[in-house]
Amino acid sequence: MMDDSVHSPDDALQPDASRSSNTVTVSLTINGEPVTLEVEPNVVLLDALRERLDLTGTKKGCDHGQCGACTVLIDGHSANSCLTLAVMHEGCEITTVEGLARDGQLHPVQEAFLEHDAYQCGYCTAGQMMSTVSMLNDKRIGSDDASVKEAMSGNICRCGAYKNILSAVQSARAKA
Amino acid sequence: MRNFDYQRAGDVAEATALHGNDHSADFIAGGTNLIDMVKLDIMRPERLVDVNRLPLTGIESLDDGRLKIGALVTNTDLAYHERVLADYPVLSEAILTGASTQLRNVATTAGNVMQRTRCPYFRNPARPCNKREPGSGCGALEGINRNHAVLGTSDQCIAVHPSDMCVGMQALGATLTIEGPGGTRDIPFEDYHLLPGDTPEREHDLNDGELITHVTLDAPIDGARGHYLKLRDRMSYEFALASCAAVVALDGDAIREARIALGGVGTKPWRSHEAEAALSGQPATEETFQKAAEAAMAGAVAHRDNAFKIPLAKQAIVRALATVTAQS
Numbered sequence: 001m002m003d004d005s006v007h008s009p010d011d012a013l014q015p016d017a018s019r020s021s022n023t024v025t026v027s028l029t030i031n032g033e034p035v036t037l038e039v040e041p042n043v044v045l046l047d048a049l050r051e052r053l054d055l056t057g058t059k060k061g062c063d064h065g066q067c068g069a070c071t072v073l074i075d076g077h078s079a080n081s082c083l084t085l086a087v088m089h090e091g092c093e094i095t096t097v098e099g100l101a102r103d104g105q106l107h108p109v110q111e112a113f114l115e116h117d118a119y120q121c122g123y124c125t126a127g128q129m130m131s132t133v134s135m136l137n138d139k140r141i142g143s144d145d146a147s148v149k150e151a152m153s154g155n156i157c158r159c160g161a162y163k164n165i166l167s168a169v170q171s172a173r174a175k176a
Numbered sequence: 177m178r179n180f181d182y183q184r185a186g187d188v189a190e191a192t193a194l195h196g197n198d199h200s201a202d203f204i205a206g207g208t209n210l211i212d213m214v215k216l217d218i219m220r221p222e223r224l225v226d227v228n229r230l231p232l233t234g235i236e237s238l239d240d241g242r243l244k245i246g247a248l249v250t251n252t253d254l255a256y257h258e259r260v261l262a263d264y265p266v267l268s269e270a271i272l273t274g275a276s277t278q279l280r281n282v283a284t285t286a287g288n289v290m291q292r293t294r295c296p297y298f299r300n301p302a303r304p305c306n307k308r309e310p311g312s313g314c315g316a317l318e319g320i321n322r323n324h325a326v327l328g329t330s331d332q333c334i335a336v337h338p339s340d341m342c343v344g345m346q347a348l349g350a351t352l353t354i355e356g357p358g359g360t361r362d363i364p365f366e367d368y369h370l371l372p373g374d375t376p377e378r379e380h381d382l383n384d385g386e387l388i389t390h391v392t393l394d395a396p397i398d399g400a401r402g403h404y405l406k407l408r409d410r411m412s413y414e415f416a417l418a419s420c421a422a423v424v425a426l427d428g429d430a431i432r433e434a435r436i437a438l439g440g441v442g443t444k445p446w447r448s449h450e451a452e453a454a455l456s457g458q459p460a461t462e463e464t465f466q467k468a469a470e471a472a473m474a475g476a477v478a479h480r481d482n483a484f485k486i487p488l489a490k491q492a493i494v495r496a497l498a499t500v501t502a503q504s
Contacts (some may be wrong), residue, residue: 022181041182041224044211064212065279077252077281083208084282087182088226131277146313153412154276 020106030055031099035045039086046070048086057126061156062100067154071127071134072096079133080154093143096169097126101131109133109172118168126136132169136176177215181223187230188256188355194225197357197385203246204321205226205284207455208275217301218292218308231471232286232389235259247286247388251275251341254285264393266402266421270344273406276413280336287387288341289352289368290380293308294415295324295335306332311487315438322481324414326489328443329477334444337369342445344404347421347437349394356386367502369444372496397433400425405496406439409490416440418489420496431455431464431501436472448472451493460501462494469493 008077027036030053039048046063049055049072058081060146061069065083072081073095109132112118119125135141141151148169149162157165185191197203200222204210213219232246235257243259255271256258275283297303297315304313316324317332325336342365350365368381382388406419419439425432434455438446451472458464469490476486 009324040179042177042179042214044177044369056279058241064215065208068276068278071278078278079282080208083211085182085204085207085211085224087184088204088228090184090206134281137279150412151277154278162197 026087026090028089028091029093031095036078037086041085041087043086044082045072045074045084045086045089045094046081049094051083055096059123059126059141061124061127063091066156067124067127068131069124069127071130071155073130073134076134078131079152095130095133097129100129107133109136109168111163112168112172112175116164116168116171118161118164120161121159124157124159128152128157128165131155132172135169136173143170145170148173177211178217178220180214180221182226183223183259184226184229188232188387189229190406192355192357192385192387192482195385195387197383198223199384201205201225201385203387205281205287206250207287208279208283209287213292216299227387227425230389234405238392243393245285245393246283247390249285251280251283251285251288252277254341255280262345263396264345264348264402266404266423267341267344267393269402269404270340270419270421273404273416273419274340285341285391288339289345289388291339291390292379293335294338296320307335307372307379308348310375310377313319317479320481321479323417324482325443326441326476326478326482327446327473328371328484330372330374330376330443332374333372333443334479335372335376336440337442337444337446339445340404340406340416340419340439342369342417342438343421343437344402345391345393346433346447347402347423347435348396349435351392351394352388353390353392354382354386355389356383358383358386360389362382366447370442397423397425397435400433400435401500402495403500405492405499406442407492413430418485420492422493422496422500424455424497424500426460426501429459431458431460434468434497436468436493438472438489438493441476441485450474455497460497462498465494465497466490470498 023038061067061070063082065080070081183194202221204224232248234246236244255268260268298305303315402423404421406416408414416439418448421437423435436448436451451468454468454471
């Protein structure tokens with residue numbers, strides 16, 4: 001997947017100065033809370049979360065849909081938040097890693113990642129956990145290791161913690 | 177990423193009216209390919225018309241046995257749809273070998289049909305590319321071309337078509353329904369993607385302001401089985417080096433009807449009528465499969481790094497046919 005394409009700098013929040021301000025109002029639900037944003041059309045959901053709402057648990061890795069660090073749930077399904085515009089999500093329910101724990105209690109997927117030591121540097125972990133939550137009760141994805149690996153293949157771990165990530169996912173699914 | 181104006185359409189008529197046959201406007205659905213392209217500065221829309229609210233999310237069984245798929249059906253929903261699993265397993269397999277869970281959850285049926293090549297020369301504005309900038313030359317012809325096409329190439333472009341889903345559809349046969357300023361029209365799926373020839377910038381038979389609204393699969397071939405075999409550098413989340421969609425109906429030990437389409441080797445999702453002719457009426461044996469594979473790849477042209485794709489594709493064809501006929 002990785003190619004030698006030129007990656008543009010992290011400039012999503014610096015709209016083309018030659019264009020007049022063209023912000024759009026978008027209302028959505030983030031981790032159960034109603035949120036109204038005033039954003040330029042070119043702000044991807046990832047940048048809206050991190051830069052406008054201070055929800056920095058969702059990470060920016062490749063910014064091109066190749067690494068999965070930015071995975072969030074959109075209406076319950078995992079998605080790359082770097083490849084979707086915030087303005088496209090009027091009325092949608094977004095869940096980020098900050099929305100997993102409830103009332104001081106970790107989500108079962110967070111518990112499983114802790115228990116299985118399913119991370120090293122931790123940069124990909126939020127994305128890994130969001131993909132796991134998305135497939136927790138998805139019976140279309142088989143319970144064997146090969147099926148789980150395939151379903152999780154959109155989440156890259158540069159440290160190579162895959163063995164323990166797989167254990168954590170399997171453990172969380174078995175208990176779900 | 178450069179900025180653009182944004183408009184949200186509620187129905188098909190509003191979407192085509194908002195687009196208004198404007199060369200600088202694009203429709204956006206899932207956006208997984210388009211936003212990547214805008215970030216790379218390869219696509220530079222001045223205006224995006226969001227079609228995600230259009231009522232094109234359904235899958236409908238028609239009375240004549242065909243399956244009508246709304247343009248906005250996600251790759252995930254299409255792959256797991258009960259009619260697709262039952263009657264078009266080759267399509268389900270093809271979709272599920274492509275991309276990642278996150279991308280399949282968002283990418284749409286029509287968006288997949290519209291997706292652009294992954295050629296690194298096309299994706300890098302600093303390199304020459306006749307597809308991106310007609311007349312600038314082709315960096316891949318004399319460059320690093322291990323992943324490039326061996327079928328349907330020209331001296332202007334050897335970019336490979338990246339889709340798996342389209343290869344499944346090519347084997348099954350399908351019709352695209354297109355809505356635009358000139359009204360509604362249907363075109364055969366096979367005629368939609370264009371060979372590069374002297375105009376590699378023209379990738380498909382779609383005019384400004386036209387929108388794909390449906391993909392309708394042909395009725396399943398009676399008694400046919402299907403299989404999609406994808407060969408790639410790693411087991412998951414990787415584009416095909418060579419892939420084969422095989423749909424075969426047997427009559428005893430003989431092949432009554434066969435459909436063969438190839439991915440990873442063509443400049444468009446590649447239907448091989450030559451392979452199908454070599455299979456029709458013949459015994460379902462490895463010898464027959466070998467002849468079909470030779471016929472499919474007879475016109476292949478290799479460049480410096482991709483000659484391996486020709487035997488690889490032949491092996492994919494033989495193995496896909498062996499698998500699909502062994503199921504009976």
